[in-house]
Amino acid sequence: MPTDRQSPAPPARPLRRDAQRNRDTLLAAAREAFAEEGLEAPLERIARRAGLAIGTLYRHFPSRLDLVEAIFAAKVQTWIEAGERALAMEDPWEALTFYLERVCELQAHDRGFNDLSSIRLPGSACMQRVQGRTYELSCQIVERAHRQGSLRPDVTPEDLALLIWAHSAVTEATKSIAPRAWRRHLALMLDAFRADRATPLSEPPLQPDEVQRAMLALGGSGPCGG
Numbered sequence: 206m207p208t209d210r211q212s213p214a215p216p217a218r219p220l221r222r223d224a225q226r227n228r229d230t231l232l233a234a235a236r237e238a239f240a241e242e243g244l245e246a247p248l249e250r251i252a253r254r255a256g257l258a259i260g261t262l263y264r265h266f267p268s269r270l271d272l273v274e275a276i277f278a279a280k281v282q283t284w285i286e287a288g289e290r291a292l293a294m295e296d297p298w299e300a301l302t303f304y305l306e307r308v309c310e311l312q313a314h315d316r317g318f319n320d321l322s323s324i325r326l327p328g329s330a331c332m333q334r335v336q337g338r339t340y341e342l343s344c345q346i347v348e349r350a351h352r353q354g355s356l357r358p359d360v361t362p363e364d365l366a367l368l369i370w371a372h373s374a375v376t377e378a379t380k381s382i383a384p385r386a387w388r389r390h391l392a393l394m395l396d397a398f399r400a401d402r403a404t405p406l407s408e409p410p411l412q413p414d415e416v417q418r419a420m421l422a423l424g425g426s427g428p429c430g431g
Contacts, residue, residue, distance in 0.1 A: 224265075227255075227257055227261055227265065228265045230255045230256070230257065231251065231252070231255045231257065231261070231262055231265055231266070231272075232275060232276060233255070234251050234252075234254040234255035235251045235255075235272055235276055236276050236317075237254070238250065238251045238254060239273075239276060239315075239316070239317030239318075240314070240315045240316060240317055240318075241316065242316060242317075243316040243317055243319070243320045244269075244273060244317050244320040244321065245320075246317075248262060248269060248272075251272075273317075273321070274331055274332065276317070277317070277318060277321055280311055280315075280318055281321075281332070281335045283307075283311060284307075284308060284311060284322075284335070284339055285335065285338055285339060285342070287303070287304055287307035287308065287311075288304055288338075288339060288342030288343070288346065289342065290303070291303050291304040291307075291342070291346050292342065292345055292346060292349070296353075297346075297349035297350040297352070297353040297355060297356075298350055298353060298355035298356065300346055300349065300350070301346050301347070301349075301350045301355075301356065301395075301398075302395060304342075304343075304346055305365070305368065305391060305395065306391065308322070308369065309369075309372050309376075309387060309388075309391055312369070312372060312373060312376060313376050313380075313384075313387055314376065314380055314384065316377065319373040319376065319377065320373075322369055322373070323369060323370050323373050323420065340362065340413075343362040343365050344362045347360065347361065347362050347365070354400055355399065355400055356398055356399070356400060357398060357399065357400045357402070357403035358400065358403075359403070359406055359410070360398050360410075361410040361411075363410050363411040363412070363413060363415075363416045364398075364410060364411075366411070366416050366419075366420075367411070368391075368394050371390070371394075372387055372390065372391065375387050375390045
């Protein structure tokens with residue numbers, strides 16, 4: 206009988222063993238290249254690093270964005286889980302500290318993830334959902350610390366974005382000289398966030414739309430930047 210209910214889509218056919226091996230090799234090569242060079246690492250070089258043709262790369266990942274999403278899916282999920290774990294912690298200041306330390310650890314020594322955490326990818330609905338969720342978590346973490354009175358009242362979630370951008374530059378500059386220097390920088394910034402250290406600020410905080418525009422600008426006009 207005719208029915209309005211759609212039949213379920215057939216399950217995706219698993220890759221052949223050689224195709225799966227090629228995909229895994231490409232992912233490993235891309236993970237290393239993005240960590241060393243950032244999201245704009247040349248795809249041709251990634252294919253050569255994997256010992257495969259560029260056509261093989263494009264068969265598995267039709268665009269750079271597809272490859273970026275596949276590489277960083279686990280890390281962005283860890284980012285979200287860090288925020289959710291922070292919200293479950295009893296002490297709001299410890300939660301804020303834990304969250305920022307975890308995000309900075311994810312960024313450290315991974316230039317690609319540094320890029321990803323600092324820019325907007327308008328073509329990626331997946332990454333926009335992730336960034337929306339991390340912003341929600343940041344707002345809740347900041348709000349809890351404000352209610353506790355431990356976080357200076359003029360700190361906003363947008364100020365956390367500034368810290369993350371600064372952290373990207375610090376880790377990039379010191380990675381081969383003093384790879385743990387970012388921890389000192391973060392500790393100094395956390396001290397500056399404490400309510401009992403607060404002094405009047407000369408400039409207002411960034412607004413959410415200003416942060417979004419800044420992230421789009423950081424993304425530039427390359428293959429991942431729109």
